[in-house]
Amino acid sequence: MVTIYDIAAKANVSAMTVSRVINNTGKISDKTRAKVRKVMEELNYVPNHNARSLVLQQTRSIFLLITDITNPFYTTLARGAEDAARKSGYRLLFGNSDENLAKEVDYIQTILTTRVDGVLIAPAGDPSLPHLDTLKKHNVPFVLLDREVPGIECDIVLGDSKDGARRLVEHLISQGHKRIALVNGSSSVSSARLRLQGYQEALKLGGVECRDEYLFEAGFGPSHDPHGIKCWFDGLSEQPTAIMAGNNVLALAIIRLLHERGLKVPDDLSVVCFDDLGPFAEIDPFLTVAAQQAYQFGYLGIQLLIGRLAERETASPWNKIVLPADLLIRRSVKRLTPAD
C-alpha cells in the first residue's frame, strides 16, 4: 500500500507537506501542491483511515444498528439515516441485530472497538440496558430509535405508539367490533407496551370489555416462533372478530395463520396493524395500518446525533422527538352489523 512517505519520497518533500496537501491545512506553495498532487495521482494514493483516526481520535463515521434488516420500516429508516449522514459528510455503517441480544452485544463491541463517533440504535428491548450503559461508560454518544429503554437518558426519536394503537382500535370499534384481540411484541419492548396501553385505552373509552385471553405476546422479529400464535389462536374460547398486530411482521404471521385455518380477511376476521408493509405490499394495499414516518426516524436521528457530536461537552438537555402515525384505512376491516 502506498503511504504518504512514498509520496513524500517521490515528490522530494517531507511527509508533513504531503499531509498538508491532503488536508488543505497550513501554507503550501502552489508549485509543491501541484507536484504532490501529481505524485498522489500517479501512485493512486488512498489515505489510511485507521492510521488517521488513531491520531485524530475521531472517525467521522456513525454506526446504525437496526433490529430487522428485512423489515421495510427499518430499511426505510436506514435510507433516511444514510441521506442525512451523507449530507453532513459522515460515513454510515450498518448492523443488524435481528432482535437478538447476543448479536446486539456483538455489535456494541464492534462499535466500541472501531471507535465510531456516534451510534444510532434501535435497541432489542429493555434488556438492552447494559449494552447502552456500556456505551455511556465509554462515552460514545448515541440516539435511540423507535424504542425507549427505562433507565437510559438520551436523545431519542419515537413514534407515537399509544396514540396510533388507540386510533387503530377506535377504528375497529367504530366498525362495530367488540371482540378485539391484540397480538403484540414482547412486553420488554417499550413500543409494545405503549401499543398495549393504547389498545386498552381505546377499549375503555369505547366501553368494550378487555378480555385477558385476547392478549397474546409474541415477538416483533421475523425469526420468532409462529407456533405460539397458532396455539393461542386455536385455544381461544371465543374467536375475536378483529385482531390488531403489534407490528407488520406479526400481521404477516397472523394472516398466514388465518389462511391456514381457512379464514378470510376481512370476511371472517378483520386485521389491522402498526407499521405499513412497505412498497412491495403496494400491489394490493389491503391492510389497514398505522403507518409510521420511517424515513424521518433515520433522518432526524442522524440530525440529533450530529448536533450532539458538534457540541460535545456542552450538556444541553436531551431531545425527544415523537412522530405521529398515520391511520391508513384500507380493506382489511369488515363493518359489522348488529346482527354479526
Added chain:
Amino acid sequence: MVTIYDIAAKANVSAMTVSRVINNTGKISDKTRAKVRKVMEELNYVPNHNARSLVLQQTRSIFLLITDITNPFYTTLARGAEDAARKSGYRLLFGNSDENLAKEVDYIQTILTTRVDGVLIAPAGDPSLPHLDTLKKHNVPFVLLDREVPGIECDIVLGDSKDGARRLVEHLISQGHKRIALVNGSSSVSSARLRLQGYQEALKLGGVECRDEYLFEAGFGPSHDPHGIKCWFDGLSEQPTAIMAGNNVLALAIIRLLHERGLKVPDDLSVVCFDDLGPFAEIDPFLTVAAQQAYQFGYLGIQLLIGRLAERETASPWNKIVLPADLLIRRSVKRLTPAD
C-alpha cells in the same frame, strides 16, 4: 479511552504482556494472566481496532455493497452474507449504492481507506468497471454478486437470468399470450441483458413475433423515474396482453401504472417478473415470478470471498456460481382463449 498501557501500568507488567493475554499468544503464567484479566475488567478495556489493524495489516472485516437496501432481494442477500460472515468470525459492514454510480464510487473510497480485507459487491452496472479496476489495482479481493461486469475477471455469484426469463415467457406463451412486452432494467446491467435474451429466445422458440415497441428500458432502482414507463405504455400502438418486468421494483411500477389507467391484473393485462417480492407481499401471493435464492447469493458470496482471503497468493481459478431461479406460478397471468 483505556489503552493496553493503562492496563500494563495498573497490573505492573509490560504492554507486551497485556497484548499477549488479549491475543492468547506466547507463554503467560496463570498468575499474570489472571491479574491482567482482572485489571482489564476493572477498567473496561476495549481494544482499539484501528491501532490493531494498522500494525496487523488486516481488519477481519468485509464490506457488502448492495444497490438497493429497500429491495427484499438485497436485504435477504444481506442476511445470508451476515450469517456466513459471522460464522467465520468476520465483521460485516454494509453500504447501499442506490443503483447510483456516484454513491458507488464513494463507497469504493470508503472500502479502500478503511482497509477492509475483502468486498462483496453488487455493481451498479457495466460502468462500474473503473470502480472494480480500482479495487484490483489496490489488491482488494472482491466477489461480484448478481451482475457481471465485462472486462472484470473475479469470483462471482449469479442467478440464471436467461433461463429464468425464458421460463417466465414460456409460461406466458403457454397461457396463450402472443403480445408480450418486457420492461427491463438498463442494458448496462448484465442481468438485464440476459433477461432480455431469455425473453427473446422464448419468443423465438414459441414462434411469437418480437416487436420492438414491446421493449422498454427503465432502471432497476426505486428512484428511477416512473414517468418514462407511462409515456411508453400510453404511446403503444397496440396494447400487449402481458408484461414481463425485469425485476420486482419494475413490476411494482407497472402495476401502479396499470392501476392508474384503470386496468386490472390479470383480467385486462397479465404481469410477471423476475425476483420475488419478499415476505411483505405474502399476504396475497399474487404475482407470478421467477424467484431467486437471495439468501444463498450472500451466503455463498461470503464463502467464496473467505476462501480467496485464506489462500491469498495462490491464484486458483475464478469461481462462478450460477443459482437457478424458481418459477412460482400464481395468479397474475390470465389464460387466454383463442377468442381473446
Added chain:
DNA sequence: TATGGTAATGTTATCGATAACATTTTAATT
C-alpha cells in the same frame, strides 16, 4: 545591506497496538 516578519517546509513525538528480538526467571539435571 541588514532586519524582521511571514510563508514554506522540515523534525520529532505521538496515537494504540504487535512483531521481533532481548533479557530475566524458573525449574530440571548433573
Added chain:
DNA sequence: AATTAAAATGTTATCGATAACATTACCATA
C-alpha cells in the same frame, strides 16, 4: 552448587498518519 533449557516477561521498532514545535526561504522595508 553449577549448568542449562524452557518459560515468562521486557525493550525497541514499526504500522501510517498528524500535532506541535523548529527551521529555512523569501520578500519588503528601513
